[in-house]
Amino acid sequence: MGLLSRASYVVRSKLNAVLNRAEDPTETLDYSYEQMRDELKDVERGLADLVAQKKRLEVQRERLQENVEKHNEQAREAMRQDREDLARRALEKKQSKLASIEEMEEQIASLESTQSDLEEKKSQLQERIERFRTKKETMKARYEAAEAQNRVSEAMTGVGDEMADVGRAVERAEERTEEMEARAAAMDELTERGVLEDQFSDEDAIDRELSAGRADREVEAELETLRAERGTDTSKGTERETNASASEAASDETDAASDTADAAVEESNVDESAxxxxLEELREEEEDDSTA
Structure with a gap:
């Protein structure tokens, strides 16, 4: 196979594939039906032209027959006037007209035969078109039912193009939602850890840690009050536990203050000695409070 033949074959195969995808059987059936109806109209027009031609020949034949009668009268009149030469001329014209009439009759007979054939073909074509119309409507109904069933099946199984698009849209929405949820959780975690500052709050990380320490002390104070209400014997053990807890809280607060101070030093670049x-003053104050 030569290069041009291969190229032509490939082009035809591609076009055939495109046409197969674009073809709608119902439209094709309707188009075929219209084509057959056009053929029937052509046959009817041809039949009408043939009948008109036959009518024209019949009219001409009638005129020739009238001329034949006229030439007969002319010949008789010429003989009565003893004009044999005129009679001969009239008879000659009569014979010419009779020959034309005979030829026209043959043509008319031929046209009548053709007309009969066309009328029979027209009747057959009409029957064929009617059968095709019935079959066309049946095929269209079957095709539309099959197409509807196919759409329902695709919708149920999710294999159709539109359902595939819907599935991809749902997947993208789930991925986007998970991404937004993860981002929100990360922002909350960073805010709680003090890495990110709340732009609408006047507190910084140090203020939040100090507030947490004050809250712890308030809780411990309330617990001390509850322990004191339990009685004298339990109050002694409770006092020791309270003192230990206060010491641990003071130690934790001191460590938190130390860490906070270190972070503040790195952020603000202040004098470390100051x-x-x-911090030393704060430790002494905490120790005095613990001793008291």
């Missing part, structure tokens, strides 16, 4: 002096 920060250490303030």
């Amino acid at each position: 920060v250490e002096a303030e």
